[in-house]
Amino acid sequence: MAITALATELKAAGRDIIALSQGEPDFDTPPNVREAGIRAIQNGETRYTVFDGRIELKRAICGKFKRENGLDYETNQITVSSGGKQVLYNALCATVSPGDEAKTKWLILNSPSNPSGAAYTERDLRDIADVLLKHEHVWVMTDDMYEHLVYDEFDYKTIAQVEPRLYERTLTVNGVSKAYCMTGWRIGYAGGPQKLIKAMGAIQSNSTANPCSISQAAAIEALNGPQDFIPRNAQVFKERRDLVVDLLNKVPGLHCPRPEGAFYVYPSCAGLIGKRTPKGGTIANDEDFVRYLLEAEGVAVVHGEAFGLAPHFRISYATSTDELRDACARIDRACRALQ
Numbered sequence: 239m240a241i242t243a244l245a246t247e248l249k250a251a252g253r254d255i256i257a258l259s260q261g262e263p264d265f266d267t268p269p270n271v272r273e274a275g276i277r278a279i280q281n282g283e284t285r286y287t288v289f290d291g292r293i294e295l296k297r298a299i300c301g302k303f304k305r306e307n308g309l310d311y312e313t314n315q316i317t318v319s320s321g322g323k324q325v326l327y328n329a330l331c332a333t334v335s336p337g338d339e340a341k342t343k344w345l346i347l348n349s350p351s352n353p354s355g356a357a358y359t360e361r362d363l364r365d366i367a368d369v370l371l372k373h374e375h376v377w378v379m380t381d382d383m384y385e386h387l388v389y390d391e392f393d394y395k396t397i398a399q400v401e402p403r404l405y406e407r408t409l410t411v412n413g414v415s416k417a418y419c420m421t422g423w424r425i426g427y428a429g430g431p432q433k434l435i436k437a438m439g440a441i442q443s444n445s446t447a448n449p450c451s452i453s454q455a456a457a458i459e460a461l462n463g464p465q466d467f468i469p470r471n472a473q474v475f476k477e478r479r480d481l482v483v484d485l486l487n488k489v490p491g492l493h494c495p496r497p498e499g500a501f502y503v504y505p506s507c508a509g510l511i512g513k514r515t516p517k518g519g520t521i522a523n524d525e526d527f528v529r530y531l532l533e534a535e536g537v538a539v540v541h542g543e544a545f546g547l548a549p550h551f552r553i554s555y556a557t558s559t560d561e562l563r564d565a566c567a568r569i570d571r572a573c574r575a576l577q
């Protein structure tokens with residue numbers, strides 16, 4: 239977000255910038271969902287709601303978990319927050335005390351992953367589950383935000399579905415931000431054990447209270463309405479992924495794996511570390527590379543160190559093909575100019 243803000247600032251100052259740092263689809267929210275939001279305003283759905291989400295929305299979420307993940311949740315096992323981020327935050331606030339990472343409390347999974355785009359196969363989840371079954375005190379938080387953005391017929395599964403014996407200690411987190419192109423509406427949700435859901439609700443009730451009433455109405459329409467645009471969007475993202483991976487792998491010094499999902503690629507720039515820029519600087523790490531790319535060619539990406547795995551960088555390909563081609567040509571030029 240900091241890098242996107244910097245790119246926006248440079249753009250406003252007149253620089254020719256291509257931002258590949260944003261973590262959101264470039265598609266608009268579907269028209270039926272936008273209309274549901276407008277209707278909610280006009281119908282006066284503009285007051286406080288139940289602090290962790292309207293019952294109609296909780297029912298829609300139960301329906302989604304059943305339909306798409308084969309998971310049974312009652313409405314009192316569902317919580318709705320202002321985005322997936324708040325769900326994760328509430329869950330940790332409700333459960334974690336100082337020193338807990340030493341005494342493992344949670345295993346947090348995120349598949350497909352931000353930043354790498356990698357996704358766990360059913361086999362991977364099976365192996366993880368087998369370990370977890372031996373450690374009954376460890377809870378599992380799975381961030382499934384990119385569930386619908388998987389390619390090449392990848393068979394998406396979430397862990398409570400793969401191992402029902404983990405259901406009682408799994409928090410399954412999801413949201414409408416990415417699949418429904420609703421990042422600005424701020425609706426995320428989770429299904430999990432009732433006691434945990436209640437504790438998370440208590441935190442929310444006393445902090446931000448209910449997620450936006452209008453956004454809740456829109457999210458009900460998103461989850462209950464037509465879903466056909468989701469695979470269409472995914473197909474567009476797949477084509478962009480292939481374009482970017484193919485172009486980046488032609489750039490000297492870069493190596494880019496082809497990830498299973500999300501809208502990110504996470505190339506290694508190990509081959510560029512130690513090189514010198516035309517202005518005489520040295521690329522000592524991925525942050526230097528990212529800064530050089532922004533200064534020399536106006537391409538904004540995020541350095542891998544920010545995510546904990548370096549020397550890499552993250553590219554979001556949630557932008558037009560023309561812009562992606564231009565960006566890859568600029569990256570190529572920047573890399574070839576290094577000595």
Ligand SMILES: Cc1ncc(COP(=O)(O)O)c(C=O)c1O
Pocket residue numbers: 261320321322323324348351352381383384413414415421424425426
């Ligand atoms: C893996 C993952 N989880 C959660 C979020 C946050 O989603 P929301 O915008 O609904 O808070 C993001 C946003 O980038 C994400 O990449």
